[in-house]
Amino acid sequence: MKSVKIVLFLIGITIYSYGQSPYIGAKYGIGITKLTNKHITNNADSMRSIFSTGSNYSLYGGITFTDRIALQVELVYNSLNQKYQGDVLGGYQSITEIKTFDVPVMLQVGKWVYAEAGPVLNVLLKAEFKSLSDSLNSADVTDKFDKTTWGIAFGGGGRLNLGEHFALNLGVRAYIGIKDFGNGVDALGQDIHDYNTTGWSVGLNGGLRIRF
DSSP states (O other): OHHHHHHHHHHHHHHHHTTOOEEEEEEEEEEEEEEEOHHHHHTTTTOEEEOOEEEEEEEEEEEEEETTEEEEEEEEEEEEEEEEEESGGGOEEEEEEEEEEEEEEEEEEESSEEEEEEEEEEEEEEEEEEESSSSSOOEEOGGGSOSEEEEEEEEEEEEEEOSSSEEEEEEEEEEEESSOOOSOBOTTSOBOOSSOOEEEEEEEEEEEEEEO
């Protein structure tokens, strides 16, 4: 118990010494998502990727080291989706939906307008293959993807003061997968054996930030 008090005291001294306060917030994001796999590219005559979107919900907290440098940790429920279509089986459309719990650790530089970048850990929650036509069967394909992966996120945004402690945060962020999701499934819901699936996304986000 004594050691915990000492650690809390040192954290408090560190925050006070920089003359800044910690902050928390919540935000919602929406954007373009994509799953890439060379197997899909090699079979473009029968399966093609089409425009896809996903969304995410985040809680975050951070601390400013100066009035222009901050470190922010986020807890994100994320949806990374990819739609497909093809001419086989009389024509079809399908979608692979990957739900993940993400932990971005972002370094932000700037005051009211900022740039940010950092690593992102992705933990797989569920993966589903869904038919959008009558030609295919839907299925839970969670076991076809790796449980964890990671990538890099970067972007920027701005904050609008709503008083001494509140601010409206608006931003844009891109994510690029570095470690793949494993093999995954193709546009017909079949196992992919020869190539791995990687994800990326880019979109807008907005929410409320509270400074203590």
